[in-house]
Amino acid sequence: MQIVPPESEQPLRIVLPGGSGQLGQVLARHFQERGHHVTVLTRGPYTAPWQTVHWDGKTAGPWVETLEGADVCINLAGRSVNCRSSAANRLEIYNSRMGVTRLLGQVIAGLESPPWLWMNASTAAIYRPAPGRDLDEASGELGGSEALSKSRHAPDSCNFLAAVAGDCEAAFFDSPTPRTRKIALRSATVFSPTPGNAFSGFSMLVRLSLGGWLGSGRQFVSWIHEQDFARAVEYLACRGDIDGPVNLTAPTPLPNRQFMAALREAWEVPNGFPVPSLLVKLGAFLMRTEPELVLRSLRVVPGRLLDAGFVFDFSIWSDAAEYLVHAWRHRHD
Numbered sequence: 001m002q003i004v005p006p007e008s009e010q011p012l013r014i015v016l017p018g019g020s021g022q023l024g025q026v027l028a029r030h031f032q033e034r035g036h037h038v039t040v041l042t043r044g045p046y047t048a049p050w051q052t053v054h055w056d057g058k059t060a061g062p063w064v065e066t067l068e069g070a071d072v073c074i075n076l077a078g079r080s081v082n083c084r085s086s087a088a089n090r091l092e093i094y095n096s097r098m099g100v101t102r103l104l105g106q107v108i109a110g111l112e113s114p115p116w117l118w119m120n121a122s123t124a125a126i127y128r129p130a131p132g133r134d135l136d137e138a139s140g141e142l143g144g145s146e147a148l149s150k151s152r153h154a155p156d157s158c159n160f161l162a163a164v165a166g167d168c169e170a171a172f173f174d175s176p177t178p179r180t181r182k183i184a185l186r187s188a189t190v191f192s193p194t195p196g197n198a199f200s201g202f203s204m205l206v207r208l209s210l211g212g213w214l215g216s217g218r219q220f221v222s223w224i225h226e227q228d229f230a231r232a233v234e235y236l237a238c239r240g241d242i243d244g245p246v247n248l249t250a251p252t253p254l255p256n257r258q259f260m261a262a263l264r265e266a267w268e269v270p271n272g273f274p275v276p277s278l279l280v281k282l283g284a285f286l287m288r289t290e291p292e293l294v295l296r297s298l299r300v301v302p303g304r305l306l307d308a309g310f311v312f313d314f315s316i317w318s319d320a321a322e323y324l325v326h327a328w329r330h331r332h333d
Contacts, residue, residue, distance in 0.1 A: 012237070013070040015115070017041040017104060018057065018077025022197055023121075023190060023229070027074060030230035039066045041077075057100050064107050072237050073115045073180075075104055081161060081293070090160060097168045105175025114180050117237055120172045122184040124222050124249055124300040126165035134253070136303025137186075137245050142166055169245065181243045183236055188222035188249035188300055190229045191320065193327035202263055203328065211264050211272035214280050217257035219297030222249045225314040225323070232302075235310050247302045251315050256294075259317060266321040 014031050016024050019040035028038045028050050038050040041063050045052060055063040057077050067073060078097040079089070101120060108114045127135045128143035135141075143162025169184045191199040205211045224232075232248050264272055281291040302310070314320035 012036045012072060013039075014072045014074065014237075015039045015041065015066050015070045017055070017073065017075045017100065018121075019074070020044070020046055020052070021076065021080075022192060022194060023187075024076045026190070026192060026226045026230050027076075027233060030234065034234075039070075041066065057096070058103065060103070060107055064111075067107060067115060068111050069113045070115045072117045072119070073104065073108065074119045074121075074233065075100060076121045078121065094164050094167070097164060098171055101168050101171045102175070105171070105177060108177050108180055109175065114177065116180060117183070118177065118180050119183045119185055119233065119236070120168070122169055122186045122245065123161060123165045124186050124188040124247060124298060125161040125296070126169070126186055127298055127300060128162065129297055130299075131297065134299045134301045136301050137247055138303060140300070173244075181240070183243055184245040185233070186245055186247045186249075186300070187229065188224050188247075188253075190224055190226050191324055192226040193324045193331060199324050199328070202260070203267065203325070205275070206260070206264050206267050206269050206272060209269065209272050210275050211260045211267075211269060212274035213257040213260050213272075214275050215256065215277040215295045217255060217260070217274065219256050219295060220253045220299040221256055221259045221317075222253045222298050222300040223259075223317060223320070224248055224250050225320045228312050228314055231313065232305060232310060235305070235308075239308065242304065242308060246304050247300055248305070249300045249302050250312060250317070250320070251301050251306060252317065253299045253301065254317055262318040263321045263325075265318070266325040 014036055016028055016038065018024060019028055020042040024040060028040055028048070032038050032050050040048065040050060040052045041055040042052050043055065043057060045054065053063050053066055055061060077100040079093045081093060104118070108118060126142055127140040130141065143159055143166070172184060173182060189198050191197065193199060228250065229248055236242055236246060260272065264270070277295060280295060314323065
């Protein structure tokens with residue numbers, strides 16, 4: 001499908017459903033600074049330099065008007081996966097993502113002037129683990145409901161994340177929106193020098209001298225710097241020849257041992273005790289989160305972005321870690 005951006009120097013109208021979280025604020029700030037008109041659809045009001053509009057994420061309402069005549073819709077809504085993997089939380093994670101995706105599909109299909117591009121948040125965790133090789137959009141095998149029985153390398157929580165992502169992508173691409181190009185953003189962990197981000201969690205371990213490695217240390221970490229995440233989304237928005245799933249991840253995933261070593265060097269912490277899997281699981285239980293978020297191994301690479309000519313500002317983790325530590329110190333110290 002080739003639905004191209006309008007040939008105009010006018011600012012874009014960009015709507016971000018669920019854009020009040022960290023990733024939404026990264027994108028909203030990026031586009032706002034470039035002169036575009038940003039509207040965030042949010043369940044709770046907050047102060048921001050861009051427009052915010054209330055929605056409940058479940059039913060159509062006055063917020064639908066923000067999508068009429070908009071250029072780009074970037075959906076980031078859904079319950080965070082950074083929580084304990086209970087049955088209730090899993091149901092909420094699944095229903096929140098599926099419900100919003102179906103709702104937006106119905107709304108966009110009924111607009112007189114729908115956005116020419118709809119991006120929907122997905123995850124690099126959609127892929128079935130494949131030890132020993134990189135996973136791009138063409139070669140990566142999707143996980144999901146059958147992955148656990150097929151592979152000893154797919155823990156149950158990993159299988160759940162893949163199943164949620166697979167079902168949401170299916171609902172997304174099945175939505176009848178013939179006048180709107182669609183891209184599923186299969187994002188790796190986005191690292192940002194802000195509290196509550198994954199970077200702050202890993203950095204806390206390093207500064208407590210627990211940054212040796214996590215688990216076996218052999219599991220691969222797929223990552224992307226917030227700056228490249230925002231730039232890649234903008235790049236996709238400005239292209240009219242890309243649709244379907246796109247991996248948003250740096251081109252150099254690396255084992256956790258090397259990942260933590262580079263982060264220790266950036267923080268100028270020479271040594272760190274390793275944290276065995278059992279202690280990772282205990283810490284995750286106490287923090288009410290899911291250990292497989294750091295123990296699973298996925299070597300996801302951005303095949304389509306690289307083929308399209310996108311150039312990363314941060315393709316090497318050591319460079320990204322040094323920049324993130326500098327930014328953290330500038331903001332917090």
